[in-house]
Amino acid sequence: MSTPTALGGVIPPLTTPLDADGEVDTASLERLCTFLVTAGVDGLFVGGSSGETALLSDSQRQRVVEVATGVAGGQVPVVAGAVDTGTARVIDHARAAAKRGAAAVVSTGPFYVAPHPAEVVRHFRLISGAVDVPVIAYDIPSATNTRLPQSAIVELADSSTIAGLKDSSGDLTAFRQILLATAGTGLRVFTGSETVTDLALRLGAHGQVPGLGNVDPDGYVRLGRAAAAGDWVTANTEQERLLRLFAIVDVADRSRIGFTAAALGAFKAAQYLRGVIDVPRCADPLLPLVDREIDAIRKILLSEGIGVER
DSSP states (O other): OOOOOOOOEEOOBOOOOBOTTSSBOHHHHHHHHHHHHHHTOSOEEESSTTTTGGGSOHHHHHHHHHHHHHHHTTSSOEEEEOOOSSHHHHHHHHHHHHHTTOSEEEEOOOOSSOOOHHHHHHHHHHHHHHOSSOEEEEEOHHHHSSOOOHHHHHHHHHTTSOSEEEEOSOOHHHHHHHHHHTTTTTOEEEEOOSSSHHHHHHHTOSEEOOGGGGTOHHHHHHHHHHHHTTOHHHHHHHHHHHHHHGGGGGOSOTTTSOHHHHHHHHHHHHHHHTTSOSOOOOOTTOOOOOHHHHHHHHHHHHHTTOOOOO
């Protein structure tokens, strides 16, 4: 049984700063964690898709958790991704993260297979039974090529097998259905959207996990606080500004690099320009942004009131 969790609010999914050799840049990661905590976020999520977890070695994943929990120092909880193709490897990652101080672990369903809903349920039950920290299910069909079935989520919530759900599907109708179907179970439901966060919060989301929060955590903190106060005019205005800022993910030439490199490269370029990280490098085999693309991102940052140091 997954232990309950009171996680909520703004929990950015951190990028993983790398040095020129592709190793975890500990100093930059420490600055990133401090940058986010100082902005007032409610938690840190390491080892997700924004953290390029699928491209990192096991030792790199573990190092990221160690650094984040060390910087957080109990100020905010650190949630760690335990994403992998199959249950056994997910359990290994989850145990390693819990040992290093993670307050909860996050997993997708199994992928590179075509699981039945009953097999998805079994996957999460085995994970939950293997660790003493809450388990959060992660629905990100763009990465796994399959949705977590609503029936499985409801069954897992009803049995307290999972304590939360991060929904990165972008499907607001399904998001609303999940909120309604799990009401009263104690399940904490988070949106992974950068662009309709205000709508998800208005529907009843318990928190937000926006990748763009790596670039402008203050904006998402303001949005969340306005929503919590019922000030939807302010929340909507902030969301519209963040929507304009999100244009950085469309800067890179997609005839040259893929979506992941374009989006995460944009986040890292913005962090580099803000002086948070030292090198705007993605993990191999992702290709880097070029100077003209970084210059275009600088212009977008400045146009939306975000200062740069480079």
